[in-house]
Amino acid sequence: MDQRISFVTLAVADLDATRRFYLDGLGWTADLDVPGEVLMIRAGEHLVLSLWDRAHFEAEVGPIAVGEGVAPFTLAHNVATTDEVDAVLATAEAAGADPVHAAETRDWGGYTGYFGDPDGYRWEIAYNPGPIGEVVLP
Structure with missing residues (x-):
């Protein structure tokens, strides 16, 4: 596989x-x-x-499990700069997203924030300055 x-x-x-x-x-x-x-x-x-x-x-x-809280996963959209993180979060909020968590600098050196789509799925918008962050950029 x-x-x-x-x-x-x-x-x-x-x-x-x-x-x-x-x-x-x-x-x-x-x-x-x-x-x-x-x-x-x-x-x-x-x-x-x-x-x-x-x-x-x-x-x-099959049946969907329903309960309290959010689904135990996130979708991530990585960008090349911290300014892009803020811009994407603003676009999502203008589109009606739930602004779950404002962007902030993380302990591991990146800069991320979260929004929820209409079904509550959590999207992480991230700037990751390390090699793995570069791998996922177009």
């Missing part, structure tokens, strides 16, 4: 709200948009973010 991820699929409660947030608010472009079912957005050279209507997701994958 190749060491890679091809799709990140998230179940969403309101696909129309998700579409407005990602396409209209963040300015991203859909590669596939099936109203009421799925929205697919190319998120990297070989990576697709698949935003799937919750009912369709459960029909194929």
Whole structure:
């Protein structure tokens, strides 16, 4: 098996709200948009973010666990400067994102902040000055 991820699929409660947030608010472009079912957005050279209507997701994958708190993972969008971190967080907030955590300098030397999308999925916007941070930049 190749060491890679091809799709990140998230179940969403309101696909129309998700579409407005990602396409209209963040300015991203859909590669596939099936109203009421799925929205697919190319998120990297070989990576697709698949935003799937919750009912369709459960029909194929199984019941979604529901409980207190947030999903135990984050999605990250790395940028080349701290100013870009602040700009992306401002764009997300203007698009209706939940401003979960303002950007700050971290103990490990990076600068990161978080927002929540319409379904509460946490996005980390990060400047990582180390070699692993450079690997993920276009």
